[in-house]
Each structure stands twice: as C-alpha cells, then as structure tokens.
Amino acid sequence: MLDSLTIRNFRLFEDLTIERLGRVNLIVGKNNSGKSCLLEAIELLVSGFSPQVVFGILERRSEYQAPLTSSRPERLAPARNSDPHPVSNLFFGRSLEHTSIRLQADAGKNRIDLRVDASYYADNDRHRPEYLGPQPVIGAANRRFLQIHRLADGNESPRPLLPLDLDLAEAVSHLGTSGGPAIVQVSATGLSGDDIGRYWNALALQPLQRRVVAALTAVFPEILDVTVNYDPDLGEYLIRVRLADGGITTVNSLGDGVRRLFGLLLAVTAARNGFLLIDEIEIGLHWSVQQALWQSLFTFAEDLDVQVFATTHSEDTVSAFASVWSGHEDAGAFHRLQQHPKTRKATVHTYELETLSGSLETDSEVR
Structure with a gap:
C-alpha cells in the first residue's frame, strides 16, 4: 500500500506531493485540476x-x-x-x-x-x-x-x-507483459461487459461471489440473486437478476445505478492485493445508495488488501464518504486538488476526518 506520493513533470503536475495516503482515498477538485491525471500517475507508478x-x-x-x-x-x-x-x-x-x-x-x-x-x-x-x-x-x-x-x-x-x-x-x-500487483481501472463509463464477465468468472464457487451479491441486494432489496453468462448469439456477457416478485430480467432494465454498483463491487474483488482506481465514482448512482457503496468499499478493501483511489465532483459523495470514514478512521483519506489562480500550479490539500466533517457541517466548499 502506498503511504505517500510525489509526482514531478507528469501532465499538469510540475511538482506535487501527497504526504499521507489512506487505504481508501477520495479525491476532489474542479475540472482540469488533475484528478484523472493523479489516477494515471498512480497506475503508472505501481505498474x-x-x-x-x-x-x-x-x-x-x-x-x-x-x-x-x-x-x-x-x-x-x-x-x-x-x-x-x-x-x-x-x-x-x-x-x-x-x-x-x-x-x-x-x-x-x-x-x-x-x-x-x-x-x-x-x-x-x-x-x-x-x-x-x-x-x-x-x-x-x-x-x-x-x-x-x-x-x-x-x-x-x-x-x-x-x-x-x-x-x-x-x-x-511486441513487448511482453510484466508481473506486478493487480491494478483495476474503472472509468466514468464503468466496466465493459467483458470485464464484468471476467471478474465474475474469477469468483466462481468462491464465498466472495456471494458477498458481492449480498452487498448488491442489501442496497436493492427487490433483487434476490444475480448471474452473469456469456450469450454466444449476442457475443457478449449478460447480467441477469432474479427479482422478489419472481421475475427474471437483465440488469440494464433496472437502470444504470444497479449495473454501476455491481461493477464497482466486482472491481474491488478483482483488485485483491493491489489497487482500484475509480474515475467519477458517483456517475449513475443516486445519493441514497452512496453510503452503502462506501461501506462496501471500505470493508472489501480492508479484507482483500486493496488500496482504493476514487475521484468525484459530487457533494453527496463527499458526505457519504465522510459518514463511512468515521467508522474506519485509520483507513480513509480525503484530498482536494486545486490550481493556483495566478501560476496555475497544481497543489493538494489533505483533510483529516475532523476537518472534513467540520467543513461539511458549516457548508464550506470542499469539492
């Protein structure tokens, strides 16, 4: 797990240092402040x-x-x-x-x-x-x-x-792949169907697969079970769910939020003993489910030795993160990226839990 990070001469970062990283890190900042660049630098470093x-x-x-x-x-x-x-x-x-x-x-x-x-x-x-x-x-x-x-x-x-x-x-x-820790990158558009199928199959016959399903159904109680199968006629993986009313349907019919959450839960299991990088984590997720998502990410990350880095624009996401962080105080970290108004140099401010919670209570700008 990374405890600190220094980046020099990478993209818009001439010289940036984050002195304290947590197991689960949330990164905020305005557009073009460097949030995605930070995820890329971490991906390159650990690979x-x-x-x-x-x-x-x-x-x-x-x-x-x-x-x-x-x-x-x-x-x-x-x-x-x-x-x-x-x-x-x-x-x-x-x-x-x-x-x-x-x-x-x-x-x-x-x-x-x-x-x-x-x-x-x-x-x-x-x-x-x-x-x-x-x-x-x-x-x-x-x-x-x-x-x-x-x-x-x-x-x-x-x-x-x-x-x-x-x-x-x-x-x-023509270059061979090199070994290293698992690195799972989730873009704002979410995981591809192939990635979801691959990560699901990797959990076959493991208790961890049931934990993923349990985490999903806890947020969406109308879902009783989930399965992922390859459809040779369509040439793609289909995610099907069994509903409490006895019906069976595809996850796409239930909206983007269900697929997004399911993908993030699979992603953290695929990143076991490695790193999970999530860009714009709030995309497709209603504010009401975000606290449950963070609870799952903190728990899975600690159990599976995963270090999580996620970015967001959403105040709801920050609030949900802070609420769950309070129950895992030693595991979290919150970072705000910004650019100096005159020099345009990128800087970072890392919040302690107490400081972040106080800022949210006084409605101070932290995004």
Missing part, C-alpha cells in the same frame, strides 16, 4: 511504467489511435522527423526534450522511485538496448526509447521500455 499501461492511458484519452490498417515498420519515420510521439502527452509541457517524469512513493518499509525519460541510442553504441520487435527505418542512424531508471534500487542504468521510432500499437504488441 512500473508498463508500456501496456501507457498505451491504455493514451487510448482512453484519445491521445492515440491505432492505424486502420496493419503498420509497415520499415516505412515509419524516426521520431525526430515525425509528429510528436503520443507519449509526449504524459510529460509536463508535452515535451520529451530535457524532461524526466519522476514518480516516488513510500510503501511500508519500501520506497519506489522511478525516473522516466526519452533518449536516443546510436546504432553503433555498444550499450544500446536490445529489442526483439520490428526494426527501425532502414538506414536510420538512431533509435529513441522511452526508458526507466529505478533509483530506489540504486540502479542508475536505464532500462528501455518502449521504442519511439515505431507506431505505438506496433511497438507494444
């Missing part, structure tokens, strides 16, 4: 700046779109002669030149300290990294790589992460 995570982040933001046809690596121009590479969007000022992203965190007795930059390697450089994927443009004198330095290990030798002279999807497709 060791995985190229697959880089690809996913850029694709979710539409900062990269794969070519419509299969790429021809031998026809791709070197990065120095092409449009800015998509990964430049991750760097402060959107520049790969003379800039390094720095992600640091304390995690118990361990420290994570990553520096990521882009460098050229000459073809005749005996220290150039080996890469088994497509080769660069024929005759190109240099190859540029996104590279990582793991400073906490005392290792200043960079490890190549991603070749930048090739199409991003083409390059990532």
